Amino acid sequence: NFMxxxxxxxxxxxxxxxxxxxTRSSGNIASNYVxxxxxxxxxxxxxxxxxxxxxxxxxxxxxxxxxxxSSNSASLTIxxxxxxxxxxxxxxxxxxxxxxxxxxxKLTVL
Amino acid sequence: xxxxVESGGGVVQPGRSLRLSCAASEFTFSNYGMxxxxxxxxKGLEWVAVIWYDGSKKYYTDxxxxxxxxxxxxxxxxxxxxxxxxxxxxxxVYYCARGQLALIWYFHLWGRGTLVTVSS
Numbered sequence: 595n596f597m598x599x600x601x602x603x604x605x606x607x608x609x610x611x612x613x614x615x616x617t618r619s620s621g622n623i624a625s626n627y628v629x630x631x632x633x634x635x636x637x638x639x640x641x642x643x644x645x646x647x648x649x650x651x652x653x654x655x656x657x658x659x660x661x662x663x664s665s666n667s668a669s670l671t672i673x674x675x676x677x678x679x680x681x682x683x684x685x686x687x688x689x690x691x692x693x694x695x696x697x698x699x700k701l702t703v704l
Numbered sequence: 705x706x707x708x709v710e711s712g713g714g715v716v717q718p719g720r721s722l723r724l725s726c727a728a729s730e731f732t733f734s735n736y737g738m739x740x741x742x743x744x745x746x747k748g749l750e751w752v753a754v755i756w757y758d759g760s761k762k763y764y765t766d767x768x769x770x771x772x773x774x775x776x777x778x779x780x781x782x783x784x785x786x787x788x789x790x791x792x793x794x795x796x797v798y799y800c801a802r803g804q805l806a807l808i809w810y811f812h813l814w815g816r817g818t819l820v821t822v823s824s
Contacts, residue, residue, distance in 0.1 A: 629810050638799060638814040684749050688809040691763040693751035
């Protein structure tokens with residue numbers, strides 16, 4: 595099975611834009627959809643992006659997702675950062691009936 | 705409202721068993737594939753198992769294969785995880801998650817989790 599690698603942490607100021615990467619170790623990133631989940635302390639995870647770049651209803655358009663086959667990676671971009679965006683973010687994909695999560699990225703908004 | 709609620713967690717000794725339940729409400733449970741996902745203390749999310757909407761197919765992560773069994777009772781709108789031969793490293797919050805109709809691998813709805821602690 596493949597692995598998804600994310601940076602351990604990122605930080606940015608309110609109002610700025612941040613991008614979190616998720617690199618697939620083997621196999622084509624475009625072969626299987628990538629999802630992104632937000633997990634705030636004490637809360638269950640919620641999806642912010644599904645199928646690479648789709649936003650679930652209720653998720654603001656400040657959140658966007660993309661994939662890049664040249665780097666075999668996916669990215670989550672959050673623009674106009676707010677303090678409420680501070681959370682852990684996980685990318686997720688699948689292959690051969692197994693699910694893989696990235697290790698998670700802690701976003702600090704300061 | 706549409707939700708899933710886990711129960712059955714607790715403290716158990718290594719080698720013992722525990723059964724988790726996940727009660728679904730306000731949606732047609734029998735239409736959806738369901739998953740268990742866990743998060744160990746200080747660690748990231750780890751997928752555990754999936755079961756097809758009709759129970760016909762089940763898949764597991766390697767570390768629980770042969771020890772855990774996922775099942776469902778569509779007449780009771782309930783998902784289960786039977787955990788046998790528990791290990792200290794199985795200590796985690798266990799989440800029940802619903803797949804999306806069009807893509808079972810997209811966790812569209814999550815519960816709040818139930819804590820399992822394996823300790824002597």
